[in-house]
Amino acid sequence: xxxxxxxxxxxxxxxxxxxxxxxxxxxxxxxxxxxxxxxxxxxxxxxxxxxxxxxxxxxxxxxxxxxxxxxxxxxxxxxxxxxxxxxxxxxxxxxxxxxxxxxxxxxxxxxxxxxxxxxxxxxxxxxxxxxxxxxxxxxxxxxxxxxxxxxxxxxxxxxxxxxxxxxxxxxxxxxxxxxxxxxxxxxxxxxxxxxxxxxxxxxxxxxxxxxxxxxxxxxxxxxxxxxxxxxxxxxxxxxxxxxxxxxxxxxxxxxxxxxxxxxxxxxxxxxxxxxxxxxxxxxxxxxxxxxxxxxxxxxxxxxxxxxxxxxxxxxxxxxxxxxxxxxxxxxxxxxxxxxxxxxxxxxxxxxxxxxxxxxxxxxxxxxxxxxxxxxxxxxxxxxxxxxxxxxxxxxxx
Amino acid sequence: xxxxxxxxxxxxxxxxxxxxxxxxxxxxxxxxxxxxxxxxxxxxxxxxxxxxxxxxxxxxxxxxxxxxxxxxxxxxxxxxxxxxxxxxxxxxxxxxxxxxxxxxxxxxxxxxxxxxxxxxxxxxxxxxxxxxxxxxxxxxxxxxxxxxxxxxxxxxxxxxxxxxxxxxxxxxxxxxxxxxxxxxxxxxxxxxxxxxxxxxxxxxxxxxxxxxxxxxxxxxxxxxxxxxxxxxxxxxxxxxxxxxxxxxxxxxxxxxxxxxxxx
Numbered sequence: 001x002x003x004x005x006x007x008x009x010x011x012x013x014x015x016x017x018x019x020x021x022x023x024x025x026x027x028x029x030x031x032x033x034x035x036x037x038x039x040x041x042x043x044x045x046x047x048x049x050x051x052x053x054x055x056x057x058x059x060x061x062x063x064x065x066x067x068x069x070x071x072x073x074x075x076x077x078x079x080x081x082x083x084x085x086x087x088x089x090x091x092x093x094x095x096x097x098x099x100x101x102x103x104x105x106x107x108x109x110x111x112x113x114x115x116x117x118x119x120x121x122x123x124x125x126x127x128x129x130x131x132x133x134x135x136x137x138x139x140x141x142x143x144x145x146x147x148x149x150x151x152x153x154x155x156x157x158x159x160x161x162x163x164x165x166x167x168x169x170x171x172x173x174x175x176x177x178x179x180x181x182x183x184x185x186x187x188x189x190x191x192x193x194x195x196x197x198x199x200x201x202x203x204x205x206x207x208x209x210x211x212x213x214x215x216x217x218x219x220x221x222x223x224x225x226x227x228x229x230x231x232x233x234x235x236x237x238x239x240x241x242x243x244x245x246x247x248x249x250x251x252x253x254x255x256x257x258x259x260x261x262x263x264x265x266x267x268x269x270x271x272x273x274x275x276x277x278x279x280x281x282x283x284x285x286x287x288x289x290x291x292x293x294x295x296x297x298x299x300x301x302x303x304x305x306x307x308x309x310x311x312x313x314x315x316x317x318x319x320x321x322x323x324x325x326x327x328x329x330x331x332x333x334x335x336x337x338x339x340x341x342x343x344x345x346x347x348x349x350x351x352x353x354x355x356x357x358x359x360x361x362x363x364x365x366x367x368x369x370x371x372x373x374x375x376x377x378x379x380x381x382x383x384x385x386x387x388x389x390x391x392x393x394x395x396x397x
Numbered sequence: 398x399x400x401x402x403x404x405x406x407x408x409x410x411x412x413x414x415x416x417x418x419x420x421x422x423x424x425x426x427x428x429x430x431x432x433x434x435x436x437x438x439x440x441x442x443x444x445x446x447x448x449x450x451x452x453x454x455x456x457x458x459x460x461x462x463x464x465x466x467x468x469x470x471x472x473x474x475x476x477x478x479x480x481x482x483x484x485x486x487x488x489x490x491x492x493x494x495x496x497x498x499x500x501x502x503x504x505x506x507x508x509x510x511x512x513x514x515x516x517x518x519x520x521x522x523x524x525x526x527x528x529x530x531x532x533x534x535x536x537x538x539x540x541x542x543x544x545x546x547x548x549x550x551x552x553x554x555x556x557x558x559x560x561x562x563x564x565x566x567x568x569x570x571x572x573x574x575x576x577x578x579x580x581x582x583x584x585x586x587x588x589x590x591x592x593x594x595x596x597x598x599x600x601x602x603x604x605x606x607x608x609x610x611x612x613x614x615x616x617x618x619x620x621x622x623x624x625x626x627x628x629x630x631x632x633x634x635x636x637x638x639x640x641x642x643x644x645x646x647x648x649x650x651x652x653x654x655x656x657x658x659x660x
Binding site: 098107111114115117118119121126127128132134135138139140141144145148154155156157158159160161162163169172173175176177179180181182196197200201202203204205206251252253254255256257258259266267270383384385386387 | 398482483484489492493494495496497501502503504505508509510511512513514515517518519521522524525526527528529530531532533534535536539542545546548549550552553554569570571573574575602604647648649650651
């Protein structure tokens with residue numbers, strides 16, 4: 001591994017599978033998916049969603065009340081799992097609050113709050129309700145600032161918002177900030193929550209399935225929207241730390257279309273190649289690929305072409321959005337942490353709901369869970385605007 | 398941290414049609430006259446794509462194209478960092494209004510243009526650039542966060558980066574919550590190595606240093622109201638062509654100290 005690698009010294013996840021990494025892996029290992037027919041607020045859509053229960057009853061802490069919204073509640077729920085906040089406190093004591101950066105990915109931040117505010121405009125003036133907190137909710141920075149304050153950190157802070165690649169790209173930005181000397185450690189994360197804009201927006205594009213999504217299946221017909229939060233703590237590898245390290249990242253732009261992927265997956269392949277090159281590994285060193293795998297016709301074709309170009313059909317792959325739904329700006333970290341779990345547990349999750357692989361696709365997609373030793377993994381995240389990011393993680397002995 | 402080099406600049410704002418057009422008023426603020434903002438446009442994007450562009454994306458692309466036209470680097474060879482606090486509030490408003498109507502008719506085009514990285518996506522298409530691009534937000538320090546991300550990229554990856562910071566005013570009813578300001582955008586091509594006309598910057602994080610404002614009331618108003626304009630004091634030093642030190646506030650007390658060393 002490169003001497004420059006950063007170790008992931010703590011992590012946490014919340015999504016439709018459960019609260020905390022143990023809950024999520026229990027669900028994966030017992031083949032218990034998290035999707036349900038859409039029952040979000042008064043959304044009237046014939047689709048399935050990956051919803052996190054209980055957010056309606058768990059407001060953010062009183063001192064951060066101006067940040068209260070579904071997205072920051074979800075962030076808080078994540079920060080409270082897996083002892084994550086305690087791990088951060090230890091690192092804060094070691095490095096000082098000003099030397100720990102915060103990099104959070106989100107696509108819609110607290111957009112639901114604005115959508116609801118528009119329902120309650122003043123009938124005469126059209127004004128939004130007086131208690132609408134734009135900077136605390138709708139603004140893309142809201143979730144990063146909420147996280148920074150919740151963890152009492154004072155280092156460089158930013159939201160990264162590149163649609164569905166957002167929380168993969170946070171790893172790249174955190175790596176660069178640490179290497180450039182702007183901070184010594186970083187909290188990276190991704191948080192996106194259900195809202196009407198994404199439910200109705202993806203529906204308007206004809207990309208939403210009426211049933212649980214089936215990535216790589218011959219009959220696949222779209223995605224399901226999910227919500228989730230994930231966080232990880234990145235630190236320099238100081239003598240003899242065992243665990244899993246970020247070995248490489250690769251980023252690229254499709255320069256093709258705002259919402260359709262490049263048909264041959266050119267940008268996706270470039271991102272994977274860059275990540276492998278930075279990690280200093282050849283494609284055959286990768287034991288598992290967590291695909292972006294949304295389950296739309298075009299996305300899976302594009303990614304399949306790209307994976308075939310870089311890896312051929314022999315590398316075990318799976319798409320995990322059939323378990324959680326597509327958590328959009330949280331998908332990158334959710335899926336890289338699933339891939340991290342595959343290293344720690346020797347367990348590769350299958351592609352839930354998919355039954356018959358599309359004969360037009362050739363990547364080595366696993367339909368069922370598999371037990372196997374895993375040392376090195378790659379995870380793909382691609383987003384609107386043609387934004388691509390691949391990450392490589394590996395075990396550090 | 399090794400220094401970085403400003404290879405080219407693009408700028409647009411009230412009374413400032415371009416970087417060249419702004420040099421005089423930034424170097425001597427008493428000459429500044431506010432005025433109507435120029436009509437922003439992209440020259441590179443094909444007409445069919447250009448028609449779909451919001452004012453926010455036009456503003457961002459205009460300064461990006463201006464900077465790259467002056468740059469030593471090929472347009473499709475630079476990485477990019479886009480920084481915007483408010484994103485595209487015109488589109489947020491359009492979607493939120495649609496969501497209050499029967500059947501909630503969200504426009505598919507508005508939806509895919511609603512992502513925070515929409516301008517970056519159109520830039521990649523306009524420039525035919527496969528290079529990495531990211532889009533960041535840090536409230537009123539969005540320009541500062543974008544500059545730090547761009548500099549971090551230069552330090553680690555040693556290749557040129559185009560930084561584009563932009564914010565366009567919000568429509569009603571969002572304007573009251575977002576706050577009123579004039580449109581402003583700045584683009585800087587940053588290079589790891591000196592180029593024929595480049596200016597050297599040395600950066601460090603500091604705290605507790607006095608922050609400079611602008612002398613002219615209208616430019617100061619722009620600096621504090623439009624997050625893309627929070628780097629105006631740095632642009633002022635660049636415009637004078639003299640050495641200088643600028644302190645740019647990040648959020649929560651963190652500051653970025655930028656030493657400008659011409660030539």
